[in-house]
Amino acid sequence: MQDRTKKQPLWVEYGEIYLDWLLGGRSGAHPSDPIRAKIAVEKLVERLKGSIVVHDPALNADFEADKAELAKIHGEAHIHGAIDDYVDSLWSGSRESMAKAGLAMFRGTVRAVRALLGGKARVAFNPQGAKHHAMRDNSSGFCLFNDMAWAALEFEAAGLKPLYLDWDIHAGDGVYELLRNTGIPTLSIHNGSLFPGNPNMQDRGRLSERHTVHQLDEHAYNWNVLDDDGDEGFKWAIDEAAKVIEGYAPNVILLAAGADGHEGQNGLGIRNQYTYAGFEYAADMVAELAEKHNAIVLIGGSGGYQPLDHTPEIWARVVERIYSRLSD
Ligand SMILES: [Zn+2]
Numbered sequence: 001m002q003d004r005t006k007k008q009p010l011w012v013e014y015g016e017i018y019l020d021w022l023l024g025g026r027s028g029a030h031p032s033d034p035i036r037a038k039i040a041v042e043k044l045v046e047r048l049k050g051s052i053v054v055h056d057p058a059l060n061a062d063f064e065a066d067k068a069e070l071a072k073i074h075g076e077a078h079i080h081g082a083i084d085d086y087v088d089s090l091w092s093g094s095r096e097s098m099a100k101a102g103l104a105m106f107r108g109t110v111r112a113v114r115a116l117l118g119g120k121a122r123v124a125f126n127p128q129g130a131k132h133h134a135m136r137d138n139s140s141g142f143c144l145f146n147d148m149a150w151a152a153l154e155f156e157a158a159g160l161k162p163l164y165l166d167w168d169i170h171a172g173d174g175v176y177e178l179l180r181n182t183g184i185p186t187l188s189i190h191n192g193s194l195f196p197g198n199p200n201m202q203d204r205g206r207l208s209e210r211h212t213v214h215q216l217d218e219h220a221y222n223w224n225v226l227d228d229d230g231d232e233g234f235k236w237a238i239d240e241a242a243k244v245i246e247g248y249a250p251n252v253i254l255l256a257a258g259a260d261g262h263e264g265q266n267g268l269g270i271r272n273q274y275t276y277a278g279f280e281y282a283a284d285m286v287a288e289l290a291e292k293h294n295a296i297v298l299i300g301g302s303g304g305y306q307p308l309d310h311t312p313e314i315w316a317r318v319v320e321r322i323y324s325r326l327s328d
Contacts, residue, residue: 010048010323011121013108014041015056018128020101023090023142031267031305032142034101037127040301040312040319044125047320051327055115057108066103069110073150073178075137082144090139102144105129109147109300113154116252116296123297123323127315130256130300132172133196140174141195148254148300149178155252156184163187163250165241167234167282168258168302169272170194171201175256176220185219185248189237191261191272192224210236225261227271231278234261238282242289251295255286255322259304259314266305276317283318287325297322 018037024030044052063083070079082088086099105128112124130148133141148164152175155162164179164186166172171190176198179186192202192211201222203213210233213222221244223237245253260266261274290297299319304311 007051007327008121009050010044010052010319010327011112011115011124012041012044012052012054013057013112013124013126013129014038014054015058015104017056017058017101017104020097021105021128022098031307032303033307034128036304036307036311036315037301039308040127040315043312043316044319047316048323051323055111057104057111061104061107063103066107066110069150070106070145072153073136073146074134078137078139082139088139088144090142090144105131106145106147106150109151109298112298113151116298117155117158122326123299123319125299125319127301130166130168130258130302132166132168132175132256132302133170134174135177141170142303143174146174146178148256149175151254151298152179152184153182156182160252161248161250162252162254163245163248164254164256165245165286166190166256166258166302167238167261168256169261169270170258170303171196171198171222172256173198173201176201180215180218180220183219185221185244185250187221187241187244189223189225189234189241191227191229191270193227194270212240225272228273230263230273231275231281234274234278235281238285242285245289249293251293253286253290253295253297255297255299256302257299257315257318258302259306259311262304262306262310262314264306264310268305270305276314279314279318280321283321284325287322290322290326297326
């Protein structure tokens with residue numbers, strides 16, 4: 001492991017190319033507008049001053065190298081359709097800018113992982129990362145390529161012990177499916193009633209109660225909170241997840257820090273009532289365990305449907321709390 005005695009800046013992957021990911025109009029017109037990434041990074045630059053470096057994933061792009069990395073987790077037809085033909089089921093027709101933005105999001109995570117493995121940072125953040133619904137052979141749920149599954153395999157290949165934690169309000173089904181036979185632990189905290197409805201993660205027969213759907217032989221853990229469950233439900237799951245993480249003692253934590261469980265109007269009708277205090281509690285758990293186990297941390301934004309205000313503020317607070325604790 002690298003020398004961690006000297007303070008390293010927060011490593012962020014962000015570039016204007018992310019703004020080309022347009023499922024609707026600009027400026028908050030679609031609930032998943034990547035303007036949230038731009039605002040989150042601006043907040044972090046302001047708050048962390050000289051302790052943050054922002055890298056543009058669009059620079060020095062090498063599409064052949066990207067394809068080689070994608071091939072580790074995705075099928076040939078899915079890669080070819082998006083990268084060569086600019087076609088995918090997430091959009092209609094051939095849209096080069098969408099395909100290249102989606103690829104840049106993936107590349108951002110690739111570069112963040114290289115930085116972490118190279119000892120250039122201990123904490124890295126890709127606000128348009130953690131595209132957790134993407135499957136081997138198809139995109140899903142606004143997610144084109146599964147950067148976190150790729151990252152977990154890359155860390156494992158480097159001899160480290162990665163663990164994936166996902167508190168996006170939707171189950172991290174793509175990551176689970178891609179890692180379920182690898183032995184890498186995947187932990188997901190989500191609303192059991194929402195998309196995607198993976199029966200290995202959500203029990204639709206038990207929606208009246210908080211419940212777990214663990215697959216212990218696959219090292220997969222799932223905590224299902226309720227519609228309108230607030231911080232109490234979130235903290236229940238976070239406390240249980242902390243025990244599982246403690247048992248694995250990972251030296252890499254991959255975090256899908258979805259902000260879509262936040263209370264209030266969100267454009268997609270998602271009914272959950274987490275507050276800032278809940279997200280801060282969750283961030284502190286990750287920071288504490290990462291500190292205890294001398295772990296490096298990769299954070300991806302995943303979902304968040306209040307793009308102009310709550311989503312970027314939650315991401316900024318979560319990232320700042322984890323970074324600050326680990327850079328003391
Ligand atoms: Zn989500």
